Amino acid sequence: MTLTWLQLVELTVLGIAAGGAGSLTGIGGGLVITPVLTLLFGVPIHQAIATSLCCVIATSSGAAATYVEHRLADIRLGMTLELATTLGAVTGSLVAGLLSREALAILFAILLTYAGSTMIRRSLKGQATDPADHEGYQVKHLPLGLAGSGAAGIISGLLGVGGGVIKVPVMYLVMGIPFKVATATSNFMIGVTAAASAFIYYSRGDVRPLVTAPTAVGVFVGAWLGSHLMRRTPSRRLVILFSAVAFYFAVLMVWKSLHGGFAR
Amino acid sequence: MAWWREAAEESMAQFSDEKAQDAISGVLRYGSILSAVVMALGLALALWRRQAMPRSGTLSAAALLNNARHLDPAALTELGILLLLLTPVFRVVVAVVSFALERDTKYLLISFGVFLVVLGSIIFAIH
Numbered sequence: 001m002t003l004t005w006l007q008l009v010e011l012t013v014l015g016i017a018a019g020g021a022g023s024l025t026g027i028g029g030g031l032v033i034t035p036v037l038t039l040l041f042g043v044p045i046h047q048a049i050a051t052s053l054c055c056v057i058a059t060s061s062g063a064a065a066t067y068v069e070h071r072l073a074d075i076r077l078g079m080t081l082e083l084a085t086t087l088g089a090v091t092g093s094l095v096a097g098l099l100s101r102e103a104l105a106i107l108f109a110i111l112l113t114y115a116g117s118t119m120i121r122r123s124l125k126g127q128a129t130d131p132a133d134h135e136g137y138q139v140k141h142l143p144l145g146l147a148g149s150g151a152a153g154i155i156s157g158l159l160g161v162g163g164g165v166i167k168v169p170v171m172y173l174v175m176g177i178p179f180k181v182a183t184a185t186s187n188f189m190i191g192v193t194a195a196a197s198a199f200i201y202y203s204r205g206d207v208r209p210l211v212t213a214p215t216a217v218g219v220f221v222g223a224w225l226g227s228h229l230m231r232r233t234p235s236r237r238l239v240i241l242f243s244a245v246a247f248y249f250a251v252l253m254v255w256k257s258l259h260g261g262f263a264r
Numbered sequence: 265m266a267w268w269r270e271a272a273e274e275s276m277a278q279f280s281d282e283k284a285q286d287a288i289s290g291v292l293r294y295g296s297i298l299s300a301v302v303m304a305l306g307l308a309l310a311l312w313r314r315q316a317m318p319r320s321g322t323l324s325a326a327a328l329l330n331n332a333r334h335l336d337p338a339a340l341t342e343l344g345i346l347l348l349l350l351t352p353v354f355r356v357v358v359a360v361v362s363f364a365l366e367r368d369t370k371y372l373l374i375s376f377g378v379f380l381v382v383l384g385s386i387i388f389a390i391h
Contacts, residue, residue, distance in 0.1 A: 054345060065293035074283075075288065
């Protein structure tokens with residue numbers, strides 16, 4: 001397999017789009033990469049998930065560096081919950097090795113539907129606002145938080161996403177963490193969570209450098225552009241467009257798995 | 265008389281916490297940049313030399329480093345991916361060391377636990 005210019009450009013553009021969308025909507029690039037790679041590029045789903053995990057690490061490391069620098073991420077809370085997310089991630093990636101392409105695609109479609117409806121709900125309600133105070137909070141319901149983080153870790157390792165869709169609501173609604181801190185801390189945790197499962201995909205030979213490297217480089221560029229050039233929050237129309245894309249991908253993935261259209 | 269000691273200890277903890285956060289943020293930033301540069305270099309060389317790329321995970325770490333040193337495109341690309349995966353692991357190591365320096369036993373144990381889980385995953389991957 002040799003690399004062609006076209007392939008390189010296409011994958012890098014996919015990465016830029018995913019990285020940009022991730023930093024704009026806060027709902028990660030991981031949701032975009034696996035469907036596009038499987039549906040448009042014909043990459044086998046296990047390899048697509050492995051690439052997505054690597055891209056999720058790229059997004060997290062870049063964003064978390066800034067969050068930690070600005071003291072927005074709660075490192076102690078993050079490390080505590082990481083105990084659960086990394087264990088979940090290892091479990092999820094081992095289970096993914098046992099599942100068929102079709103089963104994974106259907107699980108992914110369920111996640112896309114959930115994420116799409118969350119995006120719409122959040123944009124209709126308006127962005128969560130809480131007092132500007134990022135320091136005076138008390139962590140509540142730690143056991144529940146650990147359970148939620150474990151579940152987020154399993155989903156991350158199984159489907160190659162960051163899992164912020166689960167962790168942020170758990171931290172914000174259950175544990176009483178301010179929304180901004182919850183987002184920053186979730187992002188901080190994603191890198192090590194995804195790494196824990198990425199090594200397992202790597203050992204199975206699912207990380208294909210020719211697919212992973214151009215996409216990951218694109219994600220770095222896209223995330224950088226997203227955070228430096230477009231500082232405003234996305235318009236409602238953009239969010240609705242993203243969720244429409246998520247629903248569309250969900251339908252296509254179910255359709256393909258029922259009709260056996262996935263690449264081996 | 266204990267008040268000043270408490271205050272001093274508090275400010276020391278504060279000080280090293282600040283340092284720890286800067287170190288963690290630095291590891292994440294420079295790890296990302298390094299991995300992106302190495303991956304991009306590998307891809308550029310692969311295109312330039314029109315070289316085929318084998319699947320990952322077939323070389324030992326020593327062979328990989330040696331090939332990368334000789335600017336082998338496949339080895340460089342794979343090394344870049346590995347640096348990407350290792351960046352968050354280095355971040356955990358920095359956290360372990362910082363909590364040890366701060367004598368924060370509880371979080372030292374917690375971060376060491378996270379490190380053990382990731383290490384387990386790496387050891388599983390090597391076998």
